[in-house]
Amino acid sequence: MSSSVKKVPFWAVERWLSVVLFLGVWELAPRAGGLLEVFIAPPSVVVNVLLEMIREDLLPGHVLVSLGRAAAGFVAAALLAVPLGFLLGSGFRTFERLVTPLLRFFAQLNPFSLFPLFILIFGIGELSKGTMIFWVCIWPILFNTINGVKEIDPLLVKSARSMGTGICTLFFRVILPAALPGIFTGLKMGAGTAFFMLIAAEMIGASRGLGWLVWNAQTNFQMPQLFAATVVISVLGLILQWLFVLIEGKLLGWRENVVH
């Protein structure tokens, strides 16, 4: 199957034709009138609204606030989860078997069900939202780091040690790169989840940010604004994914050459 798919450049028309057609339908459908006209804002209107929001300097502020919250929670989670993952994956069997079931239990808890608790404990401020995102990101990063560390080929470590490498070199030259694929998968998932939950958290209790934009537009029945915010959120999500793929290519480019 893969041999029959030819490589198409990123910007080629054929890749985006379906999206263009979809945009066309989206543009024309509301003009047919009726219910569609009331509820669906065509792309032209949406683009206008977006430009207006940028001109009034509304949009960049919201975007930055949203991204800031997501980044804060994500970075904090990564800083905790990666070392902890190394600790748990490195084979201290007793410690691991004591702690991991507990962690798996906590990871199971539905984050939305915990949200009222976070608000109770931390108040309706930045802290509860930040903690939510922190909580939600920590599990994918942690478990994927553990997997990444466990998958390290012991042969690599043994051969490095047999050549007399010290602990520091061993860690940075052998263990870290070998675990990096797993860690990176975790970071990718964590970032996606962070952004996803961020929108939810902002819709429930915030006064700024993209999620708030959506909720506000709905309350005021401003369809163009609602669509505009949704588009921005989706595009940001795509950019985030694409960024991670790019970084992965740079950091883990050597992975292509390894025969698995």
Add this chain to the structure above:
Amino acid sequence: MSATDSLETILNGLKNSDGGVRADNPVADRSLPAGKNSFAAKKEVAGGRVSFSLAGINDFLLDYYGLALLVLLWELAPRLGWIDGQFFPPLSLVFQEAGKITITGELLNHVVASLQRTVQGLLVAIVLAVPAGFVLAGWFPRLTSFLSPLLKLLGQINAFSLFPLFVLFFGIGELAKFCIIFWSCLWPILFTTIAGVKGVDPLLIKVSRSMGSGRLTLFARVLLPGSLPSIFTGIRLGATVAFLMLIAAEMIGANFGLGYLIHYSNVNSVIPRIYVGVLVIAFLGMSINYLVHWIEGRVVTWKQDLNVT
């Protein structure tokens, strides 16, 4: 999960009889002397037989110590004043509260309502996405690659930002919630089905065609079994997401259901009931996951034995 972990430990111990240096312990094996860390070492001495000694039982229970500790802490810490009992009621209180609403049948109502919504959304998504995925990937591969950027874009749209849209369209009723759940599960299932069908070993298809099988046989005997593992992964993912979104949807606009339980317990400050909701949701989530795993085990495993790839 913990039972297989224990078994794995035992088997690992049996395999690594070179003085305790274990293959899965690259970093730490120099720092831990042979007999110290592993109960498995004791089993090597015993001639490799699984023994029901104290060490063996301890080994088995090890997985549960952490949880037991949590239960203990949860019960004692609020009572001893270590943490605020207002926000962290002791576990016994939570169970008491659970008992209260179980007796009145309220809990059961909520559970059934939540499950119903989840299953409805999930089933409709499966019924639509799996055949669509098969048709797209199996019979119209070029159409699939044509549509794929658009599908990826649509799948990326955050379900939360769609929620107000659905509510505006359909009102705060069952339909809006159904749509959210349906939308959330549709994309994982669709994408994994397409990936599953595409991932079927082309050699199998060619072999079966060379033996003269028609389209139906090809589908039922090669494509379907070959892509089922992938489809089940998608279903599991979809079920998880569906249940997640369901709770969110119920917290925002519902009159019954587990999300609603948490929401109104929060509003009325009946804190223990929030915890009841949290635990019940966690338990249900795990059950759904196990259920899908079990179904997968029944449906797929024996087929995988036949399809030795």
